[in-house]
Amino acid sequence: MEVRTRFAPSPTGYLHIGGVRTALFNWLFARHNKGKFILRIEDTDTGRSTEEAVNVILDGMKWLDLEWDEGPFFQSKRLDIYKEHVEKLLSNGMAYRCYCSAEELKRRKEEAFKKGLKPKYDGKCRDRHDKPEGVSCVVRFKSPTSGTTVIRDMIRGNVYFDNSELDDLIIMRSDGMPTYNLCVVVDDFTMGITHVIRGDDHLNNTPRQVLLYNAFGNKPPQFAHVSMILGDDKARLSKRHGATSVTAYRDMGYLPEALINYLARLGWSHGDQEIFSMKELVEHFSLENVGKSSAVFNPEKLIWLNTHYIKEKDNEELAGLLLPFIEKMGYKAEGDKRLPLIVGTLKERVKTLEEMASSAEFYFKDDFEYDGKAERKFLKAENRELLISIKNGLSFLEPFDHNGVEGVFVKVMEETEKKLGKIAQPVRVALTGGTVSPGIFETIEAMGKEKTLMRLERAIEKIKESVAVQDV
RNA sequence: GGUCCCAUCGUCUAGAGGCCUAGGACGCCGGCCUCUCACGCCGGUAACACGGGUUCGAAUCCCGUUGGGACUACCA
Numbered sequence: 001m002e003v004r005t006r007f008a009p010s011p012t013g014y015l016h017i018g019g020v021r022t023a024l025f026n027w028l029f030a031r032h033n034k035g036k037f038i039l040r041i042e043d044t045d046t047g048r049s050t051e052e053a054v055n056v057i058l059d060g061m062k063w064l065d066l067e068w069d070e071g072p073f074f075q076s077k078r079l080d081i082y083k084e085h086v087e088k089l090l091s092n093g094m095a096y097r098c099y100c101s102a103e104e105l106k107r108r109k110e111e112a113f114k115k116g117l118k119p120k121y122d123g124k125c126r127d128r129h130d131k132p133e134g135v136s137c138v139v140r141f142k143s144p145t146s147g148t149t150v151i152r153d154m155i156r157g158n159v160y161f162d163n164s165e166l167d168d169l170i171i172m173r174s175d176g177m178p179t180y181n182l183c184v185v186v187d188d189f190t191m192g193i194t195h196v197i198r199g200d201d202h203l204n205n206t207p208r209q210v211l212l213y214n215a216f217g218n219k220p221p222q223f224a225h226v227s228m229i230l231g232d233d234k235a236r237l238s239k240r241h242g243a244t245s246v247t248a249y250r251d252m253g254y255l256p257e258a259l260i261n262y263l264a265r266l267g268w269s270h271g272d273q274e275i276f277s278m279k280e281l282v283e284h285f286s287l288e289n290v291g292k293s294s295a296v297f298n299p300e301k302l303i304w305l306n307t308h309y310i311k312e313k314d315n316e317e318l319a320g321l322l323l324p325f326i327e328k329m330g331y332k333a334e335g336d337k338r339l340p341l342i343v344g345t346l347k348e349r350v351k352t353l354e355e356m357a358s359s360a361e362f363y364f365k366d367d368f369e370y371d372g373k374a375e376r377k378f379l380k381a382e383n384r385e386l387l388i389s390i391k392n393g394l395s396f397l398e399p400f401d402h403n404g405v406e407g408v409f410v411k412v413m414e415e416t417e418k419k420l421g422k423i424a425q426p427v428r429v430a431l432t433g434g435t436v437s438p439g440i441f442e443t444i445e446a447m448g449k450e451k452t453l454m455r456l457e458r459a460i461e462k463i464k465e466s467v468a469v470q471d472v
Numbered sequence: 473g474g475u476c477c478c479a480u481c482g483u484c485u486a487g488a489g490g491c492c493u494a495g496g497a498c499g500c501c502g503g504c505c506u507c508u509c510a511c512g513c514c515g516g517u518a519a520c521a522c523g524g525g526u527u528c529g530a531a532u533c534c535c536g537u538u539g540g541g542a543c544u545a546c547c548a
Contacts, residue, residue, distance in 0.1 A: 008548090010547080010548045011494095012548075013545080021537070041548060043546055044547090044548080045548065047547090048547070049548090082504085089476065090510095093473055102545095102546060105545095106545095109545095118473090118474060118475090118544090119474090119544070120544080122534075134539080136546095156478095159476070160476095161475075162475080165474080165475055165476095165544095166475095167544085170544085170545085170546055173546040174546060175546080177546085179545095179548090180547070180548045181548090183548095184548090199504095199542090200477065200478090200541080200542060201542050201543070201548095202539095202542090202543090202548090203477065203482075203542075203543080204476055204477090204542070204543040204544075204547095205473070205543075207476095212491085225477085227477085227478075227541085227542095228542075230540090230541080232482095232483085234540060234541080235541085236541075236542080257533095264485095265484065265485080265497090266484065267484085267485095268485095269485055269486070271486065271496085272486065272495075272496040272497075273496090274484090274485095274497050274498085276524090291484095291485075292477080292478060292479090293477095293478050293479060293486090293541095294477090294478070294479095294541065294542095295483085295484065295532080296482095296483060296484080297483095297484095298482095298483045298484065298498070300483080300498055300499055301484065301497080301499080302498095303498090304497085304498055304499085305498090305501045307511090311511080316479085329531085347511095348510065348511045348512090348518070349510040349511070350510085352533080353530070357505095360486085382486065395480085399483095409507090411537070419507080420506095420507045421506090421507045422507085423506035423507075426509070427506065427507090427509070428507080428508065434508090435508055435509085436508055436509045436510090437509075437510095438508095438510085439507070439508090440507055440508085441507090451538095456541080
């Protein structure tokens with residue numbers, strides 16, 4: 001039988017890291033088993049669902065390359081199907097109309113809680129046959145009051161629930177909208193879902209859902225409940241732990257492969273392997289190797305993976321990814337032929353694309369201020385001749401590449417009998433304004449001849465000025 | 473409160489009764505490399521929550537305790 005999995009987010013906010021991992025596991029399981037992955041939007045909560053949130057979900061999935069085979073299906077467009085199924089349960093006596101008002105239920109619940117009783121629905125309307133005029137009603141599912149429901153979970157094993165613990169849950173609201181538990185069940189069997197892989201927080205809902213499957217005469221799917229992702233204080237990951245939306249990671253300059261790799265290894269493992277390509281993940285993924293315990297989200301490790309994938313990516317592609325970050329800083333870099341070279345000088349020293357952009361700023365900004373300390377230490381009179389020699393050497397250089405630049409430096413080193421360190425730092429300050437940059441030869445090559453000569457000249461002039469000032 | 477889930481270094485994890493003096497990775501610390509900053513390389517730090525069983529033998533199986541988490545909506 002063909003494996004069919006689904007990701008079923010509700011569009012009530014942004015696409016959460018935890019949701020993405022659930023999506024990833026479903027996607028991987030489907031791909032590994034050559035099955036289908038379905039995307040379904042659970043928007044029956046009309047008050048909280050927004051179109052904006054739907055787009056965020058779709059964008060996020062696309063960015064991460066989690067391609068779906070069917071959908072997106074919207075529950076809000078399947079209302080007739082749910083209604084039909086509710087009618088079916090109503091007519092065969094497995095569901096009933098409840099006329100208790102929300103306020104009344106709330107009051108009774110609080111009373112029960114005070115007395116230390118279970119705050120569950122008391123079944124007042126269970127066997128009611130009259131239809132009070134002018135009073136709105138909900139539809140409740142008639143849960144069995146005895147017996148045990150077993151969940152066969154691929155991650156947790158068998159989990160047993162006493163049916164007496166289960167409430168007569170509402171399957172249709174007074175406004176006629178079906179509720180979550182009804183919709184998932186109806187959707188999952190009408191869409192032929194074979195494996196439901198979802199968050200641990202749904203485990204307690206599962207027995208009710210199994211009961212619903214039975215009521216409809218359908219076999220429940222295989223369940224696999226994955227543990228939650230926690231923040232560093234071991235509480236469920238939420239906004240107060242910092243960035244938890246995929247969009248935030250994209251905007252900070254994380255690569256999708258880094259996020260995917262990180263999330264895959266959070267709760268799942270394959271021996272000692274840490275780095276996985278998408279292809280390897282699809283090849284090795286299995287539910288047997290998903291752990292039972294919850295995992296703390298660790299930004300440090302995500303960063304490590306991001307640096308890994310930045311280093312690994314080829315310069316042309318990386319240049320394309322970096323471009324928007326450069327432009328966000330207000331520099332025109334589109335079509336700048338130096339970009340791949342610039343990226344090459346930076347890719348081994350930054351954690352994110354955002355950081356890469358800010359590290360690259362000196363390549364674009366001509367009127368930078370010299371760092372005070374660096375200027376005092378390296379742009380002094382005794383280094384003026386040095387900078388002139390380098391400038392002269394470079395001005396005749398053709399082609400203007402790494403090896404050529406190195407040749408110019410070697411020559412000056414020989415002439416002045418100075419070590420590279422003594423020459424590189426003044427040049428570095430002249431070119432970048434500070435003492436920190438990529439290797440000097442590669443920096444010069446990426447900077448380009450025109451800008452390099454211009455900046456050396458600027459520094460030489462600057463030294464002349466300060467010498468003149470000293471003389472006075 | 474009730475129901476359910478979970479428990480190996482700070483964190484992610486390997487571990488399917490003897491291969492465990494518990495392995496890998498991130499982080500952290502130290503060193504090497506070096507034109508600055510990084511990268512890289514080498515080394516180090518650090519864990520089976522606790523208590524009972526079962527067994528010749530337990531990180532691994534069972535029970536309990538403790539701790540954490542989820543659910544307990546006319547949210548999903």
